[in-house]
Amino acid sequence: MADDLDRGGADRPIPKPGITAIQAYTPGKAKAEGVENPVKLSANENILGASPKARAAFAQAAEQLQMYPDGRASLLRAAVAEKFRLEPERLTFGQGTDEIFQLLNQVFLEPGDNIVQGEYGFSAYAIGARACQGEVRFAPEPNLRVDVDAILKAVDGRTRLVFIANPGNPTGTWIGREEVARLHANLPPSVVLVLDGAYAEFATDPAYDAGLDLARAAENVVVTRTFSKMHGLAALRVGWAYAPTPIAEAMDRIRLPFNISIPAQLAAVAALEDEDFAARSVAHVEQWRPWLAQQLGGLGLEVVGPSGGNFLLVGFPGRAAEVEAFLASRGLLVRGVGGYGLPDHLRITVGLEEHNRALIEALAEIYP
Ligand SMILES: Cc1ncc(COP(=O)(O)O)c(C=O)c1O
Incomplete structure (x- = not known):
């Protein structure tokens, strides 16, 4: 372990103890192989854009x-x-x-x-x-x-x-x-x-x-x-x-x-x-967050909640990685959260109406 070395006597610069053990932050995915312009529901950004x-x-x-x-x-x-x-x-x-x-x-x-x-x-x-x-x-x-x-x-x-x-x-x-x-x-x-x-x-x-x-x-x-x-x-x-x-x-x-x-x-x-943009952003989440939760629940999926964010955490026991890849192939990028100790869950940002409907339709194919 580099941490155990005498850093002053080392033959090369060595970071201070603990640095090399840090797991760097993993951002939400922005690309899907073979899919042009995928919808990014992986980083909890504002789906309406900016003011x-x-x-x-x-x-x-x-x-x-x-x-x-x-x-x-x-x-x-x-x-x-x-x-x-x-x-x-x-x-x-x-x-x-x-x-x-x-x-x-x-x-x-x-x-x-x-x-x-x-x-x-x-x-x-x-x-x-x-x-x-x-x-x-x-x-x-x-x-x-x-x-x-x-x-x-x-x-x-x-x-x-x-x-x-x-x-x-x-x-x-x-x-x-x-x-x-x-x-x-x-x-x-x-x-x-x-x-x-x-x-x-x-x-x-x-x-x-x-x-x-x-x-x-x-x-x-x-x-x-x-x-x-x-x-x-x-x-x-x-x-x-x-x-x-x-x-x-x-x-x-x-x-x-x-x-x-x-x-x-x-x-x-x-x-x-820009209070109008802020109000629209909140209203959008308030409209589509419960809709998504209800539709996901209807597919038999566990939705963690109630969510106070512009996203939902959803359980896919034993299938999260497969579902993440499947959704990516349909142009819908969601966030795997194995790095948080939740390998059976995916985090999904509330999208525009068409994104939310596309998500539910895609999931219905594998959770009929
Ligand atoms: C809980 C929480 N805190 C802080 C941040 C970081 O926000 P900022 O963009 O202000 O650094 C995020 C971003 O995803 C977050 O989810």
Whole structure:
């Protein structure tokens, strides 16, 4: 093992311990062999595209390509603060929320410290923690749902961060306001609770809450949100965190100085203003998510849920890889989640009406 070597005395540069054991992030597939222009239902992108206003703002940014961006993302900061009624100085912007997770890990983890996350938690948390030589403790998720008691049990004296994707990816399941409050109330005050609300806008059940009010009052809660999903700006990589001031300041010290590009800042501001596009995106998911769940159930398939995301996790016992390949041959790319320890499931983004109908028709051929 390279990790056991005396790195200073080695005959070649050797990465620090743990790096070579990290499993790199696997993105959803974008291509299918022999199929032109397949439909990508594998990355939970916005199937309606992006706001026309955001696209126009992006195009306008072409006039400023010679400039460095505003390192504070001041316009975007003001726009997010106003929209969500948050203190601007408590916001941190990142290249997607992925960068925020990395910053949090860097701020809090020393070698030997740990993070706690659910068994099927989003993989970016663990990659960042391991890069800081942190340990990753997985709490069981019975019924593919975050279990607050299991999370609390996994916390120990070296735990610095608890990451909860709510709704979860790849499960789509979520815990309500009261469970989040109970989790927070029972965590030691030295542990940061990170509430990742990448899919928050699609979690329309009144019992759901993204945690901004909890974060406002607490000294150890960070809420993260992204422009990648409902706003349809995944290509531009913009996410933000609402954190207690000392945590926001710590992240600010180590982030790259110009981490959000000018096109990304301008498009994100325009996207926030485009309430019509946002409403249509949510309404589309609210219309087709239950339809898909019902049709899949009708084929005798187990749909994990209820899902609070723009996707469903579906059980295909013993056949997930075969079904994934079959759907790809029909031009429908879905996401295998074996890497999450779910080899019998596939994650499927809610598509346009024609995609959803094509999916059900294709599956009906193999689940008659
Ligand atoms: C739960 C969850 N959190 C965060 C992200 C990353 O979002 P971003 O594009 O903001 O980095 C994703 C993306 O798929 C996600 O599923």
